[in-house]
Amino acid sequence: MTSRRVFLKSGAMAMVTMGFAPSxxxxxxxxxxxxxxxxxxVFQRGAVDGLNxxxxxxxxxxxxxxxSIAIARPGAADGAIDLNGFFGLHPRMSSFKPLWDRxxxxxxxxxxxxxxxxxxxxxxxxxxxxxxGVKSTSDGWxxxxxxxxxxxxxxxxxxxxxxxxxxxxxxxxxxxxxxxTADFAVADISARTSFEEIYQAAQDKSLHGTAGEAFDxxxxxxxxxxxxxxPANGAVYPRSPFGQALQEIARLxxxxxxxxxxxxxxxxxxxxxNQGAGSGQMANRLDDFSRGIAALAQDLGERxxxxxxxxxxxxxxxxxxxGSRGTDHGHGNAMFVIGGGVKGREVYGxxxxxxxxxxxxxxxxxxxxxxxxxxxxVVMKHLGAGAPTAAKVFPGYQVKASAFRGxxxx
Amino acid sequence: xxxxxxxxxxxxxxIAGRPQAGAPTAIPATDDAIVHALNRLTFGPRPGxxxxxxxxxxxxxxxxxxxxxxxxxxxxxxxLARLETLSLDSATIQHDYSGPAxxxxxxxxxxxxxxxxxxPVMRPPSRxxxxxxxxxxxxxxxxRAEADTRGGPPSDVQRKDRQVIADxxxxxxxRAVYSERQLEEVLVDFWFNHFNVFAGKGATRNYLNEYxxxxxxxxxxxxxxxxxxxxxxxxxxxxxxxxxxxxxADSPSPRGAERRAPRAGASPTRAGGxxxxxxxxxxxxRGINENFARExxxxxxxxxxGGYTQADIVNVARALTGWTIRPREGSGTLFVQRLxxxxxxxxxxxxxxxxxxxxxxxxxxxxxxxxxSTARHIAxxxxxxxxxxxxxxxxxxxxxARFTATRGDLREVVRTIVTSPEFFSPDxxxxxxxxxxxxxxxxxxxxxxxxxxxxxxxxxLREMGMPLYFCQPPTGYNDTASTWVSAGGLVSRMxxxxxxxxxxxRGVHVANPSADLETTIGSPAFQRQ
Numbered sequence: 001m002t003s004r005r006v007f008l009k010s011g012a013m014a015m016v017t018m019g020f021a022p023s024x025x026x027x028x029x030x031x032x033x034x035x036x037x038x039x040x041x042v043f044q045r046g047a048v049d050g051l052n053x054x055x056x057x058x059x060x061x062x063x064x065x066x067x068s069i070a071i072a073r074p075g076a077a078d079g080a081i082d083l084n085g086f087f088g089l090h091p092r093m094s095s096f097k098p099l100w101d102r103x104x105x106x107x108x109x110x111x112x113x114x115x116x117x118x119x120x121x122x123x124x125x126x127x128x129x130x131x132x133g134v135k136s137t138s139d140g141w142x143x144x145x146x147x148x149x150x151x152x153x154x155x156x157x158x159x160x161x162x163x164x165x166x167x168x169x170x171x172x173x174x175x176x177x178x179x180x181t182a183d184f185a186v187a188d189i190s191a192r193t194s195f196e197e198i199y200q201a202a203q204d205k206s207l208h209g210t211a212g213e214a215f216d217x218x219x220x221x222x223x224x225x226x227x228x229x230x231p232a233n234g235a236v237y238p239r240s241p242f243g244q245a246l247q248e249i250a251r252l253x254x255x256x257x258x259x260x261x262x263x264x265x266x267x268x269x270x271x272x273x274n275q276g277a278g279s280g281q282m283a284n285r286l287d288d289f290s291r292g293i294a295a296l297a298q299d300l301g302e303r304x305x306x307x308x309x310x311x312x313x314x315x316x317x318x319x320x321x322x323g324s325r326g327t328d329h330g331h332g333n334a335m336f337v338i339g340g341g342v343k344g345r346e347v348y349g350x351x352x353x354x355x356x357x358x359x360x361x362x363x364x365x366x367x368x369x370x371x372x373x374x375x376x377x378v379v380m381k382h383l384g385a386g387a388p389t390a391a392k393v394f395p396g397y398q399v400k401a402s403a404f405r406g407x408x409x410x
Numbered sequence: 411x412x413x414x415x416x417x418x419x420x421x422x423x424x425i426a427g428r429p430q431a432g433a434p435t436a437i438p439a440t441d442d443a444i445v446h447a448l449n450r451l452t453f454g455p456r457p458g459x460x461x462x463x464x465x466x467x468x469x470x471x472x473x474x475x476x477x478x479x480x481x482x483x484x485x486x487x488x489x490l491a492r493l494e495t496l497s498l499d500s501a502t503i504q505h506d507y508s509g510p511a512x513x514x515x516x517x518x519x520x521x522x523x524x525x526x527x528x529x530p531v532m533r534p535p536s537r538x539x540x541x542x543x544x545x546x547x548x549x550x551x552x553x554r555a556e557a558d559t560r561g562g563p564p565s566d567v568q569r570k571d572r573q574v575i576a577d578x579x580x581x582x583x584x585r586a587v588y589s590e591r592q593l594e595e596v597l598v599d600f601w602f603n604h605f606n607v608f609a610g611k612g613a614t615r616n617y618l619n620e621y622x623x624x625x626x627x628x629x630x631x632x633x634x635x636x637x638x639x640x641x642x643x644x645x646x647x648x649x650x651x652x653x654x655x656x657x658x659a660d661s662p663s664p665r666g667a668e669r670r671a672p673r674a675g676a677s678p679t680r681a682g683g684x685x686x687x688x689x690x691x692x693x694x695x696r697g698i699n700e701n702f703a704r705e706x707x708x709x710x711x712x713x714x715x716g717g718y719t720q721a722d723i724v725n726v727a728r729a730l731t732g733w734t735i736r737p738r739e740g741s742g743t744l745f746v747q748r749l750x751x752x753x754x755x756x757x758x759x760x761x762x763x764x765x766x767x768x769x770x771x772x773x774x775x776x777x778x779x780x781x782x783s784t785a786r787h788i789a790x791x792x793x794x795x796x797x798x799x800x801x802x803x804x805x806x807x808x809x810x811a812r813f814t815a816t817r818g819d820l821r822e823v824v825r826t827i828v829t830s831p832e833f834f835s836p837d838x839x840x841x842x843x844x845x846x847x848x849x850x851x852x853x854x855x856x857x858x859x860x861x862x863x864x865x866x867x868x869x870x871l872r873e874m875g876m877p878l879y880f881c882q883p884p885t886g887y888n889d890t891a892s893t894w895v896s897a898g899g900l901v902s903r904m905x906x907x908x909x910x911x912x913x914x915x916r917g918v919h920v921a922n923p924s925a926d927l928e929t930t931i932g933s934p935a936f937q938r939q
Contacts, residue, residue: 045883046883117714118704118720119704119708119714120883120885121708121714121883121885122714155897162875163873163874163875163876163896163898163899164875164888164893164894164896164899165892165893165895165896167892170892176896176897176898177896177897177898177899178896178897178898178901179873179875179898179902183873183901183902183905184897184898184901185901186901186904186905186908187905187908188908188928191904191907191908191928191929191932192904194928194929195904195929195932195933198929198932198933198934199933199934202933202934202935204934204935204938206843206891206895207843207895207900207934207937207938208934210895210896210897210900211897211900211934213897214897214898214900214901217897218901267882268882270701270883272651272652272699272700272701273652273655273699273701322697322698322699322700323655323656323657323659323696323697323698323699324652324655324656324696324699326652326699328699328700328701328704329700329704361720
């Protein structure tokens with residue numbers, strides 16, 4: 001009992017202080033290139049307040065704009081965790097600090113879309129399709145990546161640990177959405193056989209295709225993921241839906257079913273009222289978010305050498321707090337990029353400042369990095385896609401290396 | 411005038427679409443057409459329904475469904491009678507059900523602080539204080555109900571509290587399966603989703619019953635402006651989209667009574683005691699909250715491309731200041747003049763004069779309800795629900811025109827859509843994929859299942875990603891195929907088909923299930939409507 005509590009408290013930090021940092025620090029593993037690259041994307045739905053997540057505590061205007069919800073400076077009670085003398089992490093994200101210190105965590109601040117919408121739905125749609133301003137795009141950017149590198153029709157190549165297929169993965173390439181691996185089976189064998197026959201015979205293209213992937217995946221999963229899952233390296237996931245989804249991703253990654261793209265979502269970031277500061281609603285969501293991701297990195301261990309975890313949210317929030325100690329919809333935001341090949345310990349992007357005339361429309365953090373600059377760097381450098389593939393993944397957008405922020409080793 | 415030209419137009423459309431027939435009506439009499447109408451206007455055909463509709467005539471049946479008050483519904487009424495919380499008002503629910511459970515939960519949390527190792531998300535070890543636990547609970551409302559079950563058997567107080575949600579879930583499923591007024595139930599589901607509120611957000615759950623019963627249900631075949639006002643002024647919506655905290659920037663007493671009211675923890679209250687250090691920070695100032703104003707325009711009326719600006723959002727938010735509730739008491743809606751911004755505002759080019767007071771909201775709703783973008787948005791959504799995920803433009807045009815001509819008479823807009831040639835075009839037959847709710851209820855209706863308890867059904871819907879009353883974002887559930895066609899979803903549906911046909915769902919019974927029942931319910935054809 002006691003040991004568990006101690007572990008919960010210390011988490012990943014203990015790994016470092018006890019002297020056995022995960023071996024994914026050994027970056028040489030990444031160079032061997034024998035194992036498949038893994039990209040795990042995490043969507044923070046509801047528009048996280050990036051200014052309280054990655055806090056520009058060095059900017060006086062931040063405090064002027066947020067009299068009751070600002071995160072205090074490092075050193076103060078519930079103060080930010082200093083990163084570089086200007087930015088700090090929210091105090092409840094301490095599980096990210098070891099990743100930062102080891103150079104495996106990079107941040108891109110003031111990133112987002114050049115489309116001005118402050119609609120959750122539209123902004124999520126634009127980010128997931130990676131075509132801001134274009135609603136008619138039928139598929140998501142991750143699915144277009146799968147289409148462009150269609151060298152194998154493995155149903156477990158791309159998996160969303162969500163009940164509904166996220167827009168990011170919608171499209172003609174095979175991808176799966178499932179709540180978890182354990183329930184992903186038709187338990188009744190004779191029924192399974194009958195179902196497979198009728199779906200095979202069906203004229204219904206979309207259901208036929210989806211069911212075919214489901215049956216293939218079921219067979220593979222039955223062989224590869226039996227029994228109870230035991231996280232490695234002492235990783236402890238939050239017992240939240242998000243924590244459980246990440247644990248399922250680790251399980252799939254380690255069971256060698258050919259996972260290349262994984263998706264999970266963290267929800268409830270729309271804090272218009274009583275957002276809180278060092279503690280409160282948002283603090284609790286950040287705690288879940290960061291502990292989940294830190295546990296995933298710890299659990300994947302040396303596999304992190306071949307892995308990138310990329311987080312995103314549809315837009316940021318207004319610089320100034322609103323009349324209810326919350327924040328209304330804004331613009332620029334912060335993304336995290338985590339992995340063995342990441343040139344971490346750095347906040348990338350051009351900081352636009354928070355003075356009224358530096359803000360977007362006088363109110364929001366301005367966007368200085370197009371989110372597609374980050375996505376395309378990941379697609380090309382991490383997943384190894386060539387320029388023609390990248391062009392297909394990001395239609396209507398000029399993918400160019402000069403726009404990359406230099407977050408990843410080549 | 412308009413009606414006549416519309417009639418001529420639609421007749422032309424029919425003739426143009428079917429040159430072989432001089433048919434006087436757009437409604438074909440085939441069995442396929444009847445099945446299609448049953449698929450879309452009900453929660454699925456029951457055995458014998460096709461013959462029944464055929465006997466009375468499809469047109470007559472549609473007319474009858476459009477006037478539900480004339481349809482006898484005694485069987486359903488009898489089934490609903492045992493749900494004791496269904497007819498209660500919000501204040502009673504708060505006082506007798508949610509309130510006591512909240513007090514008990516808080517008590518338990520304080521007592522347990524130093525004993526049981528908690529769920530790390532619900533209560534991280536470093537943050538045991540009650541204020542933090544309270545705000546965490548409200549941000550994780552969905553998790554809360556389930557988390558209660560972990561610490562042993564529920565107390566009587568907790569059981570009673572849970573009854574509120576259990577009853578409304580049960581009522582929804584019983585109505586979907588057993589109501590004779592099927593179109594009405596389909597529309598209640600549609601409009602609740604359009605004006606979605608989330609039971610997991612604090613006090614919203616106390617107001618849920620009243621919301622569906624009084625703001626949605628009476629208006630689904632009535633006037634849009636009435637429903638818009640009923641939802642906009644409902645405590646459920648005022649809480650869910652935060653307008654109860656939307657006040658004029660000049661409001662007096664930053665810690666006034668209205669603000670303090672929700673401290674009981676039914677809501678996302680102020681987190682963790684005093685404000686953090688913010689050396690340069692001025693005193694916290696009250697002021698507007700844009701949340702409801704934005705969603706009112708984007709989702710409820712104009713649509714995201716409906717032509718409003720950020721300035722319109724701010725001005726609508728200002729017009730809505732002062733409309734509040736006291737969630738701790740389960741109070742009804744109040745207008746508090748001193749919290750209202752009474753200066754002049756401009757909304758979509760209309761001037762709202764200073765001094766309008768509580769009339770400001772009426773003016774805003776008038777402008778929004780009468781706007782052509784609203785007609786188009788509502789027409790599009792209804793046509794997408796009833797015809798296809800991407801409804802034909804000509805149909806949307808006619809439905810929007812009908813909306814405008816009738817000043818938002820929803821019965822006439824629905825009638826236009828469901829009697830249109832586009833609705834009865836074979837292209838539309840089985841063009842839609844069922845949502846989990848449609849799937850589960852249509853399976854129950856097709857098998858003539860006897861539902862003694864809807865609890866296992868509600869659980870199935872949660873697992874299929876469509877928990878009743880727990881859709882968190884204000885967009886509501888998407889009802890398009892791209893959302894619901896997923897491998898995980900199909901596997902769940904197949905397992906449901908097996909469980910239903912083998913009578914493995916407790917509280918649900920299928921008499922004499924046929925041998926091929928599971929493959930029928932689990933088949934690709936049955937996933938479509």
